[in-house]
Amino acid sequence: MRNSFMGKIERVKFELFKSIVFSKNGLSFNELMQKHGLTKSTLSRYINDLVQEVEMTFGEKVHLIQNTQTGTYQIQTTETYSIGYLIDYSHLFYVQKSGVFFILDTLLKNHYSSIDAMALDLHMSSSSVYKQVRALKEMLVPFGGKISFDQLASPLTGNEVGIRLFAFYSYWSVFKSTEYDNRSYPESWWEVKELEEYFDHMASLSESQRAKLRFIQLITLKRALWQKNYIEISDSFLADTAYFDTKDTELLPLLRQRLSNTLYRKERALLLYATRGLVYNLDSLETKKKIVQDYKQSSLEIAAYTTKLMAEVQKEFDIDYTEEGYTNFYFYLIILLIYIKHINIDISGYYKNELSFHSMIDYDEANVKIFRKITKIIEQQEFYPKINKKSLKGVMSILSLTIYSGIYLNKKAGSMSICVIFNNNLILAEGIKKIILDVYNQERIIFTNDVSNANLVISDSYEAVNSDAAHFYFDEQLNPEQWGKMIDAINDIFYKTIFLA
Numbered sequence: 001m002r003n004s005f006m007g008k009i010e011r012v013k014f015e016l017f018k019s020i021v022f023s024k025n026g027l028s029f030n031e032l033m034q035k036h037g038l039t040k041s042t043l044s045r046y047i048n049d050l051v052q053e054v055e056m057t058f059g060e061k062v063h064l065i066q067n068t069q070t071g072t073y074q075i076q077t078t079e080t081y082s083i084g085y086l087i088d089y090s091h092l093f094y095v096q097k098s099g100v101f102f103i104l105d106t107l108l109k110n111h112y113s114s115i116d117a118m119a120l121d122l123h124m125s126s127s128s129v130y131k132q133v134r135a136l137k138e139m140l141v142p143f144g145g146k147i148s149f150d151q152l153a154s155p156l157t158g159n160e161v162g163i164r165l166f167a168f169y170s171y172w173s174v175f176k177s178t179e180y181d182n183r184s185y186p187e188s189w190w191e192v193k194e195l196e197e198y199f200d201h202m203a204s205l206s207e208s209q210r211a212k213l214r215f216i217q218l219i220t221l222k223r224a225l226w227q228k229n230y231i232e233i234s235d236s237f238l239a240d241t242a243y244f245d246t247k248d249t250e251l252l253p254l255l256r257q258r259l260s261n262t263l264y265r266k267e268r269a270l271l272l273y274a275t276r277g278l279v280y281n282l283d284s285l286e287t288k289k290k291i292v293q294d295y296k297q298s299s300l301e302i303a304a305y306t307t308k309l310m311a312e313v314q315k316e317f318d319i320d321y322t323e324e325g326y327t328n329f330y331f332y333l334i335i336l337l338i339y340i341k342h343i344n345i346d347i348s349g350y351y352k353n354e355l356s357f358h359s360m361i362d363y364d365e366a367n368v369k370i371f372r373k374i375t376k377i378i379e380q381q382e383f384y385p386k387i388n389k390k391s392l393k394g395v396m397s398i399l400s401l402t403i404y405s406g407i408y409l410n411k412k413a414g415s416m417s418i419c420v421i422f423n424n425n426l427i428l429a430e431g432i433k434k435i436i437l438d439v440y441n442q443e444r445i446i447f448t449n450d451v452s453n454a455n456l457v458i459s460d461s462y463e464a465v466n467s468d469a470a471h472f473y474f475d476e477q478l479n480p481e482q483w484g485k486m487i488d489a490i491n492d493i494f495y496k497t498i499f500l501a
Contacts, residue, residue: 005101005174010094012036013046017054017090020064021083026072047073057093062086088176095174099124099132100139104170107136107147107155108222109184114149140166142346154227161231161270162345167219168278169347177211188254189221190214195275198247199282212279216271217252224267225258233266237342240302241273243294246287277335285324292330302341305383306334312377313403317370319410329406336402340386340395348394374403416493417446419454422474423461432458432474435483436490444494456493458486 006014019035020027027035033043047064054064054075063076075086095101103118112118119129137147143166144159156163171180192213196202205213223229250256251268259267275282283291295303310330314321321329378384378399387395418436422429433447448454457463460475472489476482 005095005098005104005170007098009046010098012038013050013053014091014094016043016046017050017064018087020073021075021086023072023074026067026070026074028070028072032073053093054090057090058086088178092175092178099128100135101170101174103129103132104136108167111151111155112149113151139170144345154223154229157229160223160229161233161343163229164219164223164231165343165345165347167223168215171215171219172212175211175215177208180214185218185222189218192217194250194252195271198249198251198272199275200284200287201282205282209279209282213275216275216278220252220267220271221254224255224263230259230263231266231270233270233342237338238266238269240300240338240342241269243291243298244272244276245269246283246291273335273338277339285327288331289323289327292327292334295330295334302334302337305337305381306330309333309337309377309381309403310406312380313374313407316373316377317407319407320412321410325406325410329409332402333406336399337383340383340399344386344392344395346392346394348397370404370407371400374400377403413441413444415444415446416455416490417448417453418490419448419451419457419459421451421457421459421461421463423459432486439487440490440494456490458489 016032016036019032029043029047032038032047033040036043038046051064054062058077058081061078062081064073065076066073106118106122110121112121115129115133116126119126122129133147140146140156140158140163143162145156145163145166146158148155148157156167192210195213195217196205196210199205224231245268251271255267256264296307307330310321310326310333313319375396378387378396387399418433420429420432422432436445451457451463451469454469456470456472458472458474460473462473463471470489470493472486474482474486
């Protein structure tokens with residue numbers, strides 16, 4: 001990530017830790033050295049550091065060890081931890097070791113008259129604080145924010161929506177759903193029950209969804225109530241986001257009690273739009289349908305843009321929209337087009353690989369053509385100059401990927417044909433078919449007796465298959481590994497014939 005709060009050394013050690021965590025049987029010294037492009041002496045030093053830092057992070061409940069039999073480096077735990085837990089808390093440890101986020105968090109909690117005053121309070125050298133503040137200033141630039149030591153202004157000034165977005169992505173990228181020290185804020189600010197109750201899925205929200213809502217609420221209350229930084233949004237924004245307000249219920253009573261009607265209306269509009277764009281799956285399909293229908297029936301320009309874009313995508317890629325596919329595509333597309341029209345900040349620095357498609361899809365020649373067509377469609381839209389004017393590659397990437405995903409949501413899935421022949425135990429062939437149908441969607445699997453028409457032939461004997469078919473030689477029915485390898489073979493064909501078709 002471009003906007004990482006880690007220093008270079010901490011980033012490398014964190015990546016080393018991740019490589020070891022994700023490896024099933026551990027990684028050797030040479031494998032780590034080659035994978036991360038490190039010298040022998042540098043890797044040795046980092047490994048020694050990691051051994052101590054892993055124990056510091058997890059209170060000696062997690063250890064980095066070298067297996068005495070294989071020589072590979074492995075993670076050993078005294079309790080059962082998920083990979084996500086290990087990675088997120090390790091990430092937090094290394095972020096806190098570098099200084100940039102510490103300075104940001106301090107600026108959001110306190111107000112200083114100068115960098116020297118801040119350095120004195122934090123028991124740091126002025127030169128070190130200057131360095132961290134300079135890095136933070138660079139990160140704030142795309143969001144239209146600045147750092148201020150003016151006693152009459154808040155520490156972060158500038159584009160208020162941009163600053164709030166920066167604060168959200170910063171805190172979320174650092175803490176995710178790990179624990180954040182909230183002692184600097186009233187306890188009620190972290191209670192998100194009122195915000196949750198507005199949405200359909202409040203009873204089944206995950207910890208990461210709740211964590212996102214907490215950060216959104218905290219940032220909103222902190223900026224609006226403590227620092228008196230109010231958002232400036234246009235009547236056009238209020239009109240374009242109106243249909244995301246689906247319930248006539250009070251939202252964040254603290255805001256309602258302490259802000260004027262005009263300011264509260266703006267805060268509410270931004271909250272109800274932003275939560276949909278930042279937190280996944282808050283609404284039921286029925287609510288999404290209502291929102292989409294309201295936009296389609298409106299005279300809003302943004303709705304016309306969305307409908308036109310979807311029609312052109314449908315024509316170019318010969319899509320037969322399903323009701324659910326159309327609803328989800330429209331819902332996420334209009335959120336993004338509103339973002340482009342009114343906010344248009346490039347947040348790609350907070351994404352791994354900076355939104356490279358290579359990590360998300362099999363980026364082969366066919367997909368290159370698809371994305372070229374998508375780009376051409378976007379460039380012909382009336383709103384494109386808004387993106388092109390600022391050369392916002394990240395915004396363009398998100399829009400392209402959203403359209404690609406919309407195409408896939410409405411793509412009719414194909415099928416694969418399997419021929420099963422078992423000569424050693426005749427009824428076992430029927431058992432294999434039953435197991436395959438228990439695992440996979442029955443509409444996507446077609447069994448055939450014709451070897452020449454099969455995508456995959458499963459047999460305990462050699463079969464003369466066509467050049468396009470795969471042959472899985474299955475002659476050890478009592479060996480559990482054979483069954484696992486058979487599923488792997490089906491997965492491989494399934495992916496190529498259905499998902500990449």
